[in-house]
Amino acid sequence: MPELPEVEVTKLGIAPYIEGKTLTELIVHDGRFRWPVPSNLKKILIDQTCSAIHRRGKYLLFYFERGVMVLHLGMTGVLRIQKIQEEPKKYNRIEFHFGDTALRFHDPRKFGSVLWHPIEHGPIENFPLLKKLGVEPFENEFSGVNGTKLLYERSRGRTVSVKQYLLAGQVVVGVGNIYCSESLFEAKINPKTPAGKISKPRYERLAKAVQLILKKAIQAGGSSLKDFVHSDGEPGHFMVLTKVYDRAGLPCKECGTPIKQITQGQRSTYYCPQCQK
Template sequence: MPELPEVEVSRRGIAPHLENQQIADVVVRDRRLRWPIPEAVSKVVGATITRVERRAKYLIIHTTQGYLIVHLGMSGALRVVPTDTLVVKHDHIDLVLASGWCLRFNDPRRFGCWLYSEEHPALNHPLLAKLGPEPLTAAFNVEHLYSVSRGKLQAIKTFIMDNHVVVGVGNIYANESLFKAGINPKRAAGKISRARYERLVPIIKETLAKAIEQGGTTLQDFTQADGQPGYFKQELMVYGRGGKLCMQCGGRLKEIRLGQRSTVYCTQCQR
């Protein structure tokens, strides 16, 4: 599943091609995504795209006639292609521009979504209204994380992956951030000291920011018609390395399940 950095790289890749462009048509080939694509998405036909925003892992396409809410799901990808580009399997929807190009959404597993909202969805849409702060903003800080953690017996790893606490800290980045901060992922969030949160918060920010930066530098081309956009090569210390040697102490990394997700950590480096 694309994580926050991949979604942000997608936003940066498509935004220059969409913003200030008029929507000529919305072509829906298959409405059967995570939620059926509503007829209301056609309300944006004739509108001009003013901005492409990201909130958590949702893309919000601002238009002069409402908002489109897009989620990539587990296998979704966006490409900007000429309108007459050959349609391939799982190309479910086109946002056709008057320029002769279109934003094409391909999703083999159909867990993505395309929805419509007349008002900015971050204010009152049920998918976005109760989300926590963005991790790369000032709203995500030590005071916030420490205060909401008090009394929580939940494991710190699942705690920082909770979108009501902070958005976008997916499984990869939770594993990596906790390793860098030297925190055992099984520890109760409420029993971690403020001093340790003072170390963890900037590490989360740095880890996500670096992933976005790497994505931007290795991105292939969102106007390629014959493949997926290229993402960054991740420099992973623990994620996916269960049973291998710790790069820091040389000990054997342990892999367990937390919140039904694979969790890898070092029993020596993380306390």
């Protein structure tokens, strides 16, 4: 579920409830995530005030006085704002109380993570997991000609498919498996094409497509924001209407050709063999 748009929408949804608030209690129901939740996290965070929540790629960064809590939603993670009186549900792995407001991290598959970066370790950019990330799709480094240049130059000599190249997030972050297929369809590029063989004009189309697809998804998520953060049932689906993703065998919405599904780098890719050359 969480690609960049979902993480961004989550950030926008929870920030008003958390920013400027002081953590009063932290309960770890099950801290066996991708990496174990630091055993002393409660001790570290209690009585600290969260000044801001930022997003870097698919990571959420909670800024506290003495450091930054780094949270990743993994495949199935969802954050919800609830009253502390509400009963925590199954798979609520960890909850942060800010007065009578609870921020609950729900994550069935435990691929998420919650880590701590103490201020003594320097700027958050030094955090190992963030260090190798590509640029933000909406920041200056990727806008205008910059995005095209980056995608083109960094791909020279690369033999991996453009699908895997984009998905890896080493050039631009935030494009997950769904929006990767969607962006390549938007740019009319065949996902199997080796990244190093794609011309500059085509990378220009791709850079624009990535921004468009992600922006649209954020807008779609934004509309269901309220439901999302207040829900204590299943999270609202942001899934925007996809043109190709999860549409194997169905007619392409532009030309009617059946959409193909293939596997690349252990992940499914969907594309239109007619529209994407």
